[in-house]
Amino acid sequence: MKLDLSRNYLKNHLVDPQNPKFNSILGKSDSVVIRTKVDFIDCVFLGHCHFQHFIFEEQVHFRNCTFDDEVRFQENVFKNFFGFRKCKYQGETFFFDNKIFKSFHINDYSSFTHRSIFIANYFGDRFSISECDFNESVNISKTTFLGRAEIQSSVFNNDLDFFDNDLLGGLYLVKPSFYRKASLQDLKMNRGTFQELNFSGTRYIF
Numbered sequence: 641m642k643l644d645l646s647r648n649y650l651k652n653h654l655v656d657p658q659n660p661k662f663n664s665i666l667g668k669s670d671s672v673v674i675r676t677k678v679d680f681i682d683c684v685f686l687g688h689c690h691f692q693h694f695i696f697e698e699q700v701h702f703r704n705c706t707f708d709d710e711v712r713f714q715e716n717v718f719k720n721f722f723g724f725r726k727c728k729y730q731g732e733t734f735f736f737d738n739k740i741f742k743s744f745h746i747n748d749y750s751s752f753t754h755r756s757i758f759i760a761n762y763f764g765d766r767f768s769i770s771e772c773d774f775n776e777s778v779n780i781s782k783t784t785f786l787g788r789a790e791i792q793s794s795v796f797n798n799d800l801d802f803f804d805n806d807l808l809g810g811l812y813l814v815k816p817s818f819y820r821k822a823s824l825q826d827l828k829m830n831r832g833t834f835q836e837l838n839f840s841g842t843r844y845i846f
Contacts, residue, residue: 671695671717680705688731691716702727713738724750735761743787747771755798758783766809769794777801785809791816803827813837818844 670693677698682705689711699721710731716738723745733756740763747770755776765787772794779801787809799821807829817838823845 673697677701679703684708685711688712690714696720696722701725707731707733710734712736718742718744721745723747726750729753729756733757735759737761740764744768745770749773752776752778755779763787763789766790768792774798774800781805785811788812790814795819796822799823807832821845 672693673695675697678696678700680702682703684706686708688709689707691712692714693716695717697719700718700723701721702724704726705724706728708730710733711729712734714734714736718738718740719742721742721744722740723743725745725748727746727750729750729752732754733752735758737760740761742764743766744763745766745768747768749771751773753775756774756778758778758780760782761784763783763785767785767787767789768791770790770792774795775797777799778796781801781804784806785808789805789807789809790812792812792814793816795817797819800818801821801823803823803825805827807827810831810833811827811829812833813835814833815836815838818841820841821843822839822841823843825845
């Protein structure tokens with residue numbers, strides 16, 4: 641399935657003063673509640689993709705999807721599992737001010753071509769990034785991890801900035817590879833596991 645969610649498409653077809661549900665996709669009204677499980681399988685998002693002000697009551701899955709342009713999840717609530725498997729991110733990726741109450745996973749050889757930013761999110765259960773390839777910078781900051789936070793078997797080809805986070809369930813770094821700057825600063829955590837770290841870059845800050 642190919643989905644044309646470019647900015648012009650949203651502007652021309654979804655902005656409707658008589659339909660607040662459509663406007664909420666652009667963040668212009670109250671939240672839309674989705675009460676059923678959501679599955680995106682083998683989808684190609686052809687343009688800018690923006691999810692904002694949604695409340696998902698059931699699981700949300702993206703499997704084998706491609707995002708050709710920027711993808712942004714902002715100010716959403718996920719009451720159940722939220723995850724990505726075998727996805728390709730060709731544009732910039734943003735997760736801003738979301739609340740995820742169950743497990744959050746990005747795994748199974750997902751790849752990121754441009755920068756990835758996770759800021760001011762809340763994760764109420766396990767957070768896992770596993771077997772991913774990041775070609776540009778990654779920023780994870782000002783976030784609360786109530787459950788276990790894991791980064792495993794992933795490659796960071798550019799800078800990783802991981803700072804000002806509360807890790808109440810502990811931080812587990814297992815088999816990551818850092819090829820440029822890796823910075824972990826201003827963290828609060830009650831336990832940590834650091835195993836088989838591969839440092840091949842030029843600068844590291846702990």
